[in-house]
Amino acid sequence: MKRLHAILSLAALLLSLLASTAFAGVVEKKASLGGFDGFVERMGAGTRELGRGNTGSADTASMPAAYWNPAILGFRGNFGYTLNGEKRDLDRAGGALGVESPVGKRMGVGFAMLYRGDLDFEVIDDDDQTLGTAKPFFSMMYLGFSYRATRRDAFGLSLSMSYDNMDVADYYDNIDLNDGYTSPVSLNLGWLRQWNEKWSTSVVIRNLSFSKNLSSRWTKTVSGDNSVSSTEGVRPKVLQIGAGYRSKVMGKPVYAWMEALDYQLADTLLVFDTHWHLWTARMGFECEIIPDGTVRVGMDDVNYMVGLGYKFKIPIGKKKYLFDANYALTYESEAGLWNPLSFGLRGYIP
Amino acid sequence: MFFTERHLALGCSSLRRGLWAVALGCGMALAAGETLFSNWAVAVAPGPNPGNLWVFSRGEVNQGVSLLQLGLDGSGKIKVEKSDVEPVDNEFSVVQANIYADKLAERRRIAVETAGDLGAVLPMFGLDESDHFLEPRGFFSLKRVGAVDLSPLDVPASAESIEKPMDYAVSGFAYQASKKILRIARGRLGVVEYDISKGAGNPKISNKVLEKKSHQWVKLPTSSNVDFSKYLDVWGLAENPATEEVWVASAQGLWLESADGTVASASKVLESKRVTGVWIGGEPLQAIVETSAMNKGNLEGGLWRKYLDSKEDFQRVAFLDSAGTVQKKDIYDNSDFTVTNVVFVGNKAFVGVWVAGGSVSGYLLLDSKGVRAHGKGGASSDAWLNGFETGVTDRDAIITSITKFPLDAKTMALAVATDGNGISVSADTGKTWTPILNRAKLGGNLGTIRMVPSVITAGGQSLVSYKVGKDSKITIEVFSYDMRRVRKIVSSAPRYGDAFRSTDPKEDFWDGMDDAGRPCTMGIYYVRVKDNHGHVGWGKVMSLGGGR
Numbered sequence: 071m072k073r074l075h076a077i078l079s080l081a082a083l084l085l086s087l088l089a090s091t092a093f094a095g096v097v098e099k100k101a102s103l104g105g106f107d108g109f110v111e112r113m114g115a116g117t118r119e120l121g122r123g124n125t126g127s128a129d130t131a132s133m134p135a136a137y138w139n140p141a142i143l144g145f146r147g148n149f150g151y152t153l154n155g156e157k158r159d160l161d162r163a164g165g166a167l168g169v170e171s172p173v174g175k176r177m178g179v180g181f182a183m184l185y186r187g188d189l190d191f192e193v194i195d196d197d198d199q200t201l202g203t204a205k206p207f208f209s210m211m212y213l214g215f216s217y218r219a220t221r222r223d224a225f226g227l228s229l230s231m232s233y234d235n236m237d238v239a240d241y242y243d244n245i246d247l248n249d250g251y252t253s254p255v256s257l258n259l260g261w262l263r264q265w266n267e268k269w270s271t272s273v274v275i276r277n278l279s280f281s282k283n284l285s286s287r288w289t290k291t292v293s294g295d296n297s298v299s300s301t302e303g304v305r306p307k308v309l310q311i312g313a314g315y316r317s318k319v320m321g322k323p324v325y326a327w328m329e330a331l332d333y334q335l336a337d338t339l340l341v342f343d344t345h346w347h348l349w350t351a352r353m354g355f356e357c358e359i360i361p362d363g364t365v366r367v368g369m370d371d372v373n374y375m376v377g378l379g380y381k382f383k384i385p386i387g388k389k390k391y392l393f394d395a396n397y398a399l400t401y402e403s404e405a406g407l408w409n410p411l412s413f414g415l416r417g418y419i420p
Numbered sequence: 421m422f423f424t425e426r427h428l429a430l431g432c433s434s435l436r437r438g439l440w441a442v443a444l445g446c447g448m449a450l451a452a453g454e455t456l457f458s459n460w461a462v463a464v465a466p467g468p469n470p471g472n473l474w475v476f477s478r479g480e481v482n483q484g485v486s487l488l489q490l491g492l493d494g495s496g497k498i499k500v501e502k503s504d505v506e507p508v509d510n511e512f513s514v515v516q517a518n519i520y521a522d523k524l525a526e527r528r529r530i531a532v533e534t535a536g537d538l539g540a541v542l543p544m545f546g547l548d549e550s551d552h553f554l555e556p557r558g559f560f561s562l563k564r565v566g567a568v569d570l571s572p573l574d575v576p577a578s579a580e581s582i583e584k585p586m587d588y589a590v591s592g593f594a595y596q597a598s599k600k601i602l603r604i605a606r607g608r609l610g611v612v613e614y615d616i617s618k619g620a621g622n623p624k625i626s627n628k629v630l631e632k633k634s635h636q637w638v639k640l641p642t643s644s645n646v647d648f649s650k651y652l653d654v655w656g657l658a659e660n661p662a663t664e665e666v667w668v669a670s671a672q673g674l675w676l677e678s679a680d681g682t683v684a685s686a687s688k689v690l691e692s693k694r695v696t697g698v699w700i701g702g703e704p705l706q707a708i709v710e711t712s713a714m715n716k717g718n719l720e721g722g723l724w725r726k727y728l729d730s731k732e733d734f735q736r737v738a739f740l741d742s743a744g745t746v747q748k749k750d751i752y753d754n755s756d757f758t759v760t761n762v763v764f765v766g767n768k769a770f771v772g773v774w775v776a777g778g779s780v781s782g783y784l785l786l787d788s789k790g791v792r793a794h795g796k797g798g799a800s801s802d803a804w805l806n807g808f809e810t811g812v813t814d815r816d817a818i819i820t821s822i823t824k825f826p827l828d829a830k831t832m833a834l835a836v837a838t839d840g841n842g843i844s845v846s847a848d849t850g851k852t853w854t855p856i857l858n859r860a861k862l863g864g865n866l867g868t869i870r871m872v873p874s875v876i877t878a879g880g881q882s883l884v885s886y887k888v889g890k891d892s893k894i895t896i897e898v899f900s901y902d903m904r905r906v907r908k909i910v911s912s913a914p915r916y917g918d919a920f921r922s923t924d925p926k927e928d929f930w931d932g933m934d935d936a937g938r939p940c941t942m943g944i945y946y947v948r949v950k951d952n953h954g955h956v957g958w959g960k961v962m963s964l965g966g967g968r
Contacts, residue, residue, distance in 0.1 A: 102907070104900025105940035113902045160946055160958055162901065186901060188944050191960055194874040196840060197459050197479065197858040198885065206944055206962065208901070234942070236962060238875055251942070290942060292964050298877060301942055301965025373903070402903040405948065406956070 101335055103348050107253075108277065108305040110186045110210045110232065111137075114370070115166035117154045117414025121377010121398035122354025123368020125327035128262065128272035128312035133416050134168020134182030136214030139274050139312075140226030141260035143170055143178030144218030154414035158400070159407040161190040170214075178226075182212040193241045204237040212258070226260040230277075232303075246294035253303055254279065256286040268316050276308035283339045306333040306348075323358040327368075366398075374401045393417040457484035457505040459857045461837035462515050465532045465540035465562065466825035471501075473825050473835055474540050474562050475843055476514050476530075484508045487565050488856070490827060490845060498833075498845045498854040504565040512570055514542040514560055516589060517552040520778040520818075523719060525696040525712035526591040526607070526655035528758040528776070530821055533593030535602045537620035539563035543590035544570060556589040559604065561620070573604070573612055576627065578646040582608050587653070592697065594657035594666055603666060605654045610640055611668070630654060630670060635683050656697035658707065660728060667707060669695040674709055674734075687734045690724065701764030704729050708737075708769060708786070710759045721752040723759070723771065725786070738790030739804060746790065751804050755780060763824045765832055765849050772822035773805070778839070781819040782807025785850065806850065814855050814925045815881075817841035841925075859921060862887045866949050866957030871930070874959075878932035878939030878966020883925055884909070884947055884959060890917035892951035898930050898961075899946045906934040906945065912952065932963040939966035 103112070114124035115137045126132035127139040133152035135142035149172075155165040164187070170180030187207030192200055209232065216226035232253040239247040257278040264270045277286040286305040292298040312329040329352040336346035354368030354375070366377035377398040383390040398412040458477035465474040467487055475486040489502035514530055522528050535541045540562040545553040558573035579588060592605035604612040610629030618624065627640035629651040656669030667686055668675040674695045676686035685691055687709075694713040700706070705728040712721040723737040739750035751757055751773070760772035767788055774781035782805040784791045793803040794810055802809060808816040817838035827833035827847055834846045842857025862868045862885060870885040884896055896909040909930060915922045930947060934940055942965035949957045 101936045101938045102900070102904060102934040102940075104902065104904030104906040105934040105938060107941045107943075109900055109902040109904075109943070160960070188901075188960070191944060191962065192870075192874060194860075194870055194872055195479075196873045197456075198860040198870065198872045199858065200860070204962075208943070236942070236964070238962065241875075290965060292877075292942075298964060299966065301878075301939075303941060303965075371904075404905050405899050405903040405946070407903065 100345060100348060103306070103333055103335075103350075106306055106333075106335070107232070107303045108308075110184050110208050111230075111276065111305070111308075113164065113186065115154065115168070115182065115184050116152060116416075117156070117396040117398045117412045118366075118377065118379055118394065118416065120156075120400065120412055120414075121366035121368060121375050121379070121396060122325075122327055122356050123352045123375055124370040125312065125314075125329050125352050125354040125368060127260070127274050127310055127329055128270045128314040128327065130262065130264065130270070133170070134166060134180060134212070135170050135178070135216075135226075136168060136180035136182040136212040136228045137166070137184060137210075139260040139262055139272050140180070140212075140214030140228040140258065141216050141224040141262040141272070143172075143180045143214050143216035143226055144176065144224030145216075145262070145264075146170055146172045146178040146180075148172070148418040148420050150416065150418050152414065152416035154396075154412070156398075156409065156412035158402075158409040158411070161188050163187050163189050176218045178214075178216045178218075180212075180214045180216075180228075182214070184210045184212075191237075193238055195241075201241040204241070206235060206237045208232065208234045214258075216260075222264045224262050226262075228258045228260070230256045230258055232305075245297050247298065248290075248292060248294060251290045251303070253286070253305075254281070254288050256305065270314040272310075272312040274308070274310040274312070276310065277305040278307065283337055285337050287337060304337065306335050308333055319357070325356045326353070327355070328353040372403045374403060375399065389420055391417060391419060455488070455500055455503050455856060455858050456486045456842055457507070458482070459838075459842045460840055461820070461843050462839060463530045463532055463542055463821040464823045464835045464837045464843055465542065466534050466823060468539060468564055470826040470828055473823075473843075473845070475837060476508075476542060476560075476562075478513060478515060482507055482510060483513060485562055485565075485568055487562075490833070490856075492827065492831070492847060496847070498827075498847055498856070500856055506565050506568055508560070508568060509570065512544050512546055512557060512560075513553045514544065515553065516543075516545045516586065517554050521776070523714065523756075523776065525710060525719075525721065525758040527586060527589055528774070529591065529697070529760045531590065531592045531605075532761065532821065532823060533595050533602070535561075535593065535595040535616075536597060536600055537563070537616055538571075538595075538602060538614075539567075541571075541593055541595075541602065544572075545589070548585070555585050556606075559590055559593075563620070571614075571623075573606070573625070576609070576640060576642045577644045578641050578648075579609060580644055581646055582648065592654075592656040592658075592669070594659045596659055596664060596666075598664065603657050603659075605657045605669070607653050607655060608648050608651070610651060610654050611637075611657065630668065630675065630683065632672065635675065635685070637677070637681065637683060656695065656699075656710075658698045658700040660700055660705065660707075662705060662728075667698045667700060669698040669709065671695075674698060687724075687726070689733045689735075693722075697759055699759075699762035699764075699769075700728070701762070702769055703764075703766055706764075706769070707734075708759075708762045708771065709734060712758065719756040719776070721757055723750070723752070723784075723791075737786060740790045740792050741803070742793045742795060744789060744792075751784065751791070760820065761822050763822055763834065765824055765834070768849070770822055770824075770834060770850065772819065772836070774818060774820070778818040778820075780805065780807075782810075782812060783819070783822055783836070783850075812836060812846075812850075812853050813838050813841055813844050815841040815883075859885070862921060864889050865953070866951060866955040869947065869949050869957040869959030871947060871959045871961040875962045875964065876930075876932055877964045881929040881931050882961045883923060884928040884930065884949060885921060885923050886928075886949050886957060886959075887920065887922045888915060888917050888951050888953075888955070890953075891915070892917065892922070892953060894922075894928075895948075895950045896928060897948050899948065900940070901944055901946070903946070906940055908935060909947075915951075930961060932966055939963075941965055 119126035130145040168182040214228035218224040356366040362381040364379040458479035463476040484507040546555040546557040588609040602614040615624040653671040724734040769786040817840040821837040893912040898907040
């Protein structure tokens with residue numbers, strides 16, 4: 071009963087956060103988060119985590135850890151890897167990969183790369199003529215480090231940068247248009263505490279920079295001949311607080327995850343005016359319904375997910391290698407789009 | 421294109437196209453595919469036969485002409501029956517590079533004339549050393565498709581003393597049909613007489629300049645050392661069809677060349693004025709003159725008129741409110757307007773105008789009393805200006821040229837060219853207009869959604885092009901890549917079912933902004949169009965961002 075209560079409490083907290091998001095939207099017309107850079111980051115990484123609502127920052131098993139919470143790297147005991155790919159409706163393709171390794175007994179290091187793109191963007195000119203098809207893509211790379219200060223606490227940081235390619239310059243011969251845009255390096259800080267066997271919490275601060283106001287903001291020079299005005303990239307600062315709860319229901323392992331995210335839209339060091347903050351929340355549940363077989367459900371803002379996972383070992387030589395195959399289905403409710411094609415594989419090399 | 425300077429001109433209005441109307445051209449026979457060489461139309465001119473219309477377009481890379489065969493369908497709507505397009509040598513253009521930015525009125529118009537066997541003639545500019553169209557080279561001669569000729573005009577050695585080639589740019593034509601002579605106003609180099617009495621392919625060309633002292637024509641000196649300050653720049657020409665007298669707009673006054681070649685002042689009141697253009701026509705015959713001069717850094721312009729059967733001198737054109745009361749201030753007091761062309765239909769004149777920069781453009785409707793305001797009030801220039809606001813165009817594109825042409829034996833039609841939105845044609849002397857432009861074929865019931873263009877900058881405009889089979893209520897929303905809604909464009913807006921396009925160009929576009937009016941960052945955005953019959957379609961647009 072206590073377990074159920076704990077899970078319900080988490081859900082209630084989450085719902086209240088979601089409600090505050092909706093309420094804020096009614097009271098004030100805020101800039102839309104979708105209009106800012108950082109959607110690659112916002113869409114998460116890892117099919118396993120996607121299936122449970124894109125929750126992963128408070129789970130020491132999340133991958134790629136350099137993305138989710140660099141502090142996780144401090145808990146790595148083996149070399150780990152993850153490879154994920156998905157195809158969403160409207161020709162959106164994405165994926166993520168990561169490798170990570172312990173360094174000594176208390177430290178870890180990891181790399182992650184996230185990718186999103188459109189496989190069929192029709193370039194149409196003012197004469198309503200199709201000039202061709204572009205394949206723009208957007209990527210982010212993370213390099214994370216962690217130090218486990220105690221048996222329960224680890225702190226980490228990751229350096230991240232983005233590279234985007236719009237792939238349309240070839241269609242505009244008369245303009246010296248740039249296709250590729252690289253952001254400067256941003257800093258992400260993470261803390262994870264494993265309170266006990268049941269509870270874990272995390273705090274991640276994303277998109278701090280070394281520029282004014284610590285903002286992750288940079289200039290994008292659109293054309294070399296100044297025929298098109300330069301523009302700016304802005305990834306809002308993010309405060310991401312996560313919690314995880316592990317228990318058993320009817321003898322089956324059950325996990326509950328939640329994350330609350332605050333996006334600061336203003337280009338200031340810190341602002342408390344709610345008009346400049348946008349909140350979202352994520353939550354997910356998973357249950358190991360058969361040995362090594364997991365069913366997941368989750369919710370990321372107003373998107374809904376269902377996931378499946380299965381772990382298996384393959385002996386190679388004298389060792390057994392653990393593999394974890396995952397699947398996720400996503401429903402983007404605001405747009406009404408079903409995305410049934412998300413697959414991921416991860417594992418450890420002992 | 422989408423984000424160059426001129427586009428910006430449109431978005432700011434998209435570039436300045438505060439874009440644009442419902443069911444474009446519900447009666448167009450050639451609704452899909454290529455109707456014009458490009459929607460970036462800069463000049464229109466009558467074609468060789470009734471119903472024919474020349475359109476000169478300059479795309480982002482190429483330029484060319486279209487010869488349209490227009491007609492009326494059973495319900496009296498304009499239809500395109502045939503369209504032939506032909507590319508033009510990209511080394512030459514009818515548009516000088518700084519046409520929107522130039523301060524001088526005589527350089528901010530594209531002169532057009534129908535000149536017998538030469539067809540429609542327009543100025544021709546070549547590339548200078550910086551690859552800008554700032555070298556006057558002669559004129560284009562649009563005879564028929566397949567016979568679009570470049571007619572170069574020699575630059576005499578004497579022109580070497582003229583510092584800026586644009587000082588001898590072609591800014592006006594007058595064709596004398598009886599003698600088959602095309603007169604060409606060539607600024608500092610005076611007037612070219614292009615005699616085609618022995619055939620258009622065998623012209624006899626002579627050059628003359630107007631002496632400032634004697635006010636008589638003399639042959640253009642050809643030596644390399646000429647003091648051009650002794651001559652008057654000539655910027656406009658018009659022939660009185662009744663007397664064959666030629667009116668000459670010059671840097672100092674308006675002059676009248678009689679049939680025997682003698683020259684006299686045509687107006688005392690304009691003697692000291694910088695007269696930048698003259699147009700004659702209408703019933704009864706009237707002459708419209710534009711004056712424009714810089715005064716202490718400000719451009720002072722004016723519009724003048726004289727009925728040719730009257731002995732009265734030219735008078736400033738009155739600007740009236742909708743009730744007919746003359747206003748103290750006219751349109752020139754509000755902005756730096758320039759006349760692009762004047763078209764006479766009966767006792768009315770349609771005076772094409774735009775302001776420096778091209779952000780405001782259209783035409784003034786001039787009747788016997790003056791320029792009549794089309795709406796209430798009259799204190800602002802917009803009250804007199806017919807353009808996007810009054811339905812001449814369905815997107816806020818720059819109106820660059822106006823002309824008239826016989827649609828059939830009974831109907832004299834008007835046409836305007838727009839820089840970005842094709843042309844608009846009126847068969848009822850300006851009461852209603854039909855836009856004609858290139859449009860791709862669409863699938864019905866939201867089966868195809870095309871964003872036109874699909875690459876913009878914030879502040880630009882991407883038209884949401886779609887069609888529904890029956891009258892519907894349409895909702896259009898824009899989503900980011902991660903499917904967060906950033907903008908609701910219209911919600912349950914009524915749209916007509918149409919065989920070609922149901923888009924309302926005045927509303928159905930995305931300008932790269934979110935609902936809060938902030939520019940969305942560089943990226944791909946997804947546009948959902950829903951109707952109230954359960955149909956959903958998606959389009960894609962890329963924003964290259966914009967200032968925050």
